Amino acid sequence: MSVTKNTPDFPPLDALHSLAAAQHGDPFSVLGLHKHGNVPCLTVFRPDAAKVTVLSEDRELDLTEHPEVSGVFTGTVPDAPYRLRATSAAGHSWEFEDPYNFGPVIGEMDEYLLGEGTHQRIWKVLGAHPTTHEGVNGVHFAVWAPNAKRVSVVGSFNQWDGRTYPMRLRGATGVWEIFIPSLVEGDVYKYEILSNDGTVQPLKADPVGFGSQHPPENASVVRDIGGYGWHDDDWMSERSGHNDRTAPISVYEVHLGSWRRITAEGNRPLSYKEAAEQLVQYVADMGFTHIELMPISEFPFDGSWGYQPVGLFAPTIRHGPPHEFRDLIDAAHAAGLGVLIDWVPGHFPTDAHGLGKFDGTPLYEHADPREGFHQDWNTLIYNFGRTEVANFLISNALYWLEEYHVDGLRVDAVASMLYRDYSRKEGEWVPNVHGGRENLEAISMLQRANTITYGAQPGIMTVAEESTSFPAVSRPVDTGGLGFGYKWNMGWMNDTLSYIKTDPIYRKYDHHKMTFGLHYAFSENFILPISHDEVVHGKGSMLGRMPGNDWERFANLRTYYSFMWGHPGKKLLFMGCEFGQPEEWNHNAQLNWAAAAQPEHAGIQRLVRDLNTLYREHPALHMADCDPAGFEWIEANDSDASVFAWLRKGSGDVDPVAVVCNFTPVERTAYQLGLPSTGKWKEILNSDAAIYGGGDRGNMGAVTATSAPHQGQPASAEVVIPPLSAVFLTPDR
Known part of the structure; x- marks a missing residue:
């Protein structure tokens, strides 16, 4: 082969200096093959090379290093396909394609x-x-x-x-x-x-x-996210039925890093593939219908639990690469479980490698800290009014639903997005264009996100963690709502937890806390949440906040869970709560599975499993969760006895279910309970059953209602309500 050398007078010297100083904004105008006049001229910048050779057809051409700009190699070359070979000062050579010989990819x-x-x-x-x-x-x-x-x-x-x-x-x-x-x-x-x-x-x-x-x-x-072989066609075609307002929805919330760990391997968390077996099998066995994973998007700090994400499009590598996260979703769908992930569009951390001042300007965030800095979390707030930023977030929502077959998104901290004065004093926030406190841009973004995701992926659900009384969160956008499918009922959670931690002798003074939620229970499509937020930051565990001796604490918790599962609204329970973990949740350690094996805790676990089964199998307990026609008080005012009783109803020929709860340690041996029909009513669940750790007191499997009207009902029966317990009854057909 012939070897020649030459040096053209193109490109201009100032462009080469700019290129070598990493200052040139248009490198494709300098690098690669360009016509100078009619002469093809090639420019290559390789500061790591002592020599660059062009390999073209049957010849080699050594480019000439520019005498004034180190690392720049130039030469006139044939106008033909070529490769490059670089040789270092130490004599090491490597061949490569010239990136500046390729046209644009984006269409x-x-x-x-x-x-x-x-x-x-x-x-x-x-x-x-x-x-x-x-x-x-x-x-x-x-x-x-x-x-x-x-x-x-x-x-x-x-x-x-x-x-x-x-x-x-x-x-x-x-x-x-x-x-x-x-x-x-x-x-x-x-x-x-x-x-x-x-x-x-x-x-x-x-x-x-x-x-x-x-x-x-x-x-x-670099990850190739294409080419995954899904096996969930049946689930995807049917999932709208699993997510519907009339469906039984019972969600198990999971922090994947601390659900279970492999102690023999340095206490590492489960991989996605291990979770696809162990977690999926456990959740299915417990009778839950959905798994909700705390944020999966990549995040730098373990202590944020994922709520300060940096890589919104990257499943965290802590448990494996993207395809293995898909393995978890696929396995859940095979087991008949939906999967939700927590989505965090409200803010992002200030880590230097993240989105803050991404191109040297406040690109994703507001420039004004009164709008762009979150004081509670020391994070930056997205500029929801910037079209590209809102589109970035909406596209990300769609990404998880389409690429990973996620069945829904639980949107974190919605209240902080809706109000410009959220957690701010006067003078620390900027009013909207009308002088108000609502964040109109965030509202618009959330409405668009719900409209686009539901339109593109019918059958999914979006869930708002919204802690205020902002109206119509779970109502359609075209009627003025935010367009979410469901909303967490934070008011119900706060009121009922405040009640249940009170000594039973004083509960009659807080009786209204258990009934107040029914005044607004159907204003939204509610999910009743006992989430991770209720078992951290010194709040203790669910079991730990129950009053009384050991037996009373377990009985209180069993009654509370029974009240929750009998109450209108979909259910959500954080991991560990299902067996009454004695300690507060610690994200650095696995759940206390040793406690779960102890009889009292195993009893709580079995009760939750049976409540889930009951909830699924009796349509009256779920099909009208979001409809006032599905609920009727039997007894809402017996504060002295701390007894609550109500009916759950479905439509058509669905049998009603009567739920009665006794929140005192006093047994009610012949409580006159109004019922809608005479005859035998089966006791389909009693939280005092011995299999749950109770005293096995109850109604011998059934009660008989006579035509004696009581509590506004045409019939009634004498019912045994054990101390600190709940009883579920339905007609025996």
């Missing part, structure tokens, strides 16, 4: 939608995608940084040197892209961003990255 329609800020599936375009482009394998990178002067991809593949692999700006979109040949899944990368004022920002993780390093390392990792 015109994607570019238009990105520029408009309405691309609903930005993950299809942004992020790092292993792909074949112009016949060559590699990775396409794209990131939104509209105020940057220069953006580069850096990683071990270029010694984290921002001078190499600067990206191409796609017009007015603010999106930078580059295709880098030969990179593969598993490569680690970040973005080096030069702001418009010439400041190099801290290296940034990819906002749309699909994988991350294991914390405390925080770079993004």
Whole structure:
């Protein structure tokens, strides 16, 4: 082969100096093959090379290193396909494709939608995608940084040197892209961003990255999220029935890092694949219908439990790569379980590698700390009014539903999003355009998110953790609502927990706390939550807040759970509560499974299992959870006895269920209970049964109602209500 050398007078010297200083904002105009006049000229920048050779057809051409700009190699070359070979000063050689010899990857329609800020599936375009482009394998990178002067991809593949692999700006979109040949899944990368004022920002993780390093390392990792072989077609076609307001929905909330650990292997948490077996089997056996996972999106600090995420598009690597998270979802669906994940669109942490001042400006957050800084959590608040930011969040919601077959999103801290003065004193917040406190931009974003996700993925559910009385949270957007499917009933939770921790002798003074929730129980589609927030920060465990001696504490908890499962509203229980874990939850350790094996705790666990079974098998207990026609008080005012009794009803020929609870340690041996019909009523659950740890007192399996009217009902029966217990009755057909 012939070897020739030559040096053209193109590109201009100032452009080369700018390139070598990592200041050039349009590297594709300098690097790669360009016509200078009619002469094809090639420019390569490899500061790690002493020599660069062009390999083209049957010849080799050594490029000439520029005499004034170290690392820049130039030469006139044939206008033909080529590869490059670089040789280091030590004589080491490697061949590679020139990234600057490839055209753009992002198409015109994607570019238009990105520029408009309405691309609903930005993950299809942004992020790092292993792909074949112009016949060559590699990775396409794209990131939104509209105020940057220069953006580069850096990683071990270029010694984290921002001078190499600067990206191409796609017009007015603010999106930078580059295709880098030969990179593969598993490569680690970040973005080096030069702001418009010439400041190099801290290296940034990819906002749309699909994988991350294991914390405390925080770079993004190239992950191929395509090609998973789902086996859940039947579930996906039927899931709307599982998530409907008329369905039994009983949710087991899980912090995957502390549900169960492998003590023989350094106390590590379960992998996604291990959870696909152990967690799924346990939840199904316990009779729950759904698993809710606390935030799965990648987060840097374990102590945030995932509620301060940095990688919104990356399932945390703590339990495995993305496909293994899909294994967990697939296994849950095979077992007939829906999966919800907690979604955090309200705020993000200030970690240097995160979204804060991403391109040197407050891009994702508000510039004014009165709008953009969350004082409670020392986090940054998204600028919901910026079209691209709102679209980023909505697209992320859709991403989890489409790419991972997640069945729903529980949206965290909605109240903090709805109000501009949330947790702020006067003068610390900015009113909306009408002078009010509502965050109109956040409201609009949530409405759009619900409209788009329900429209794109029918049958899913979205759930709002909203702690105020903001109206119509779970009502359709076209009637003025926020469009959520369900809302957590925080008022019910606060009132009933306040009641149950009170000594029974004083409960008659707080009787209203157990009945007040029925004044608004059907104003929203409610879920009754006993979540992780109720067993942390010094609140103790559910069992620990029960008054009395050991027997009374367990009996109180059994009665409370029975009250909850008999009450209108879907159910949610945090892990460990189902067996009455004695300690407060600790995210650094697994649940106290040794306690779960003790008889009293096993009794609580069996009761929860049976309550779930009862809830599923008796339509009156679930089909009208969100409908006032499904509830009727029998006795709401017997404060002296601390007794509550009510009917749950369905439609058509569904048998009603009568629930009666005694919240004192005094047995009611012949309590006259009004019932809607005469005849035999079966005792289908008694929380005082010996199998639950109770005294086995009750009604010998049934009571008989006579035609003696009582408590507004046409019939009545004498019922034994054991101390601190609940009894469920239904007609014996």
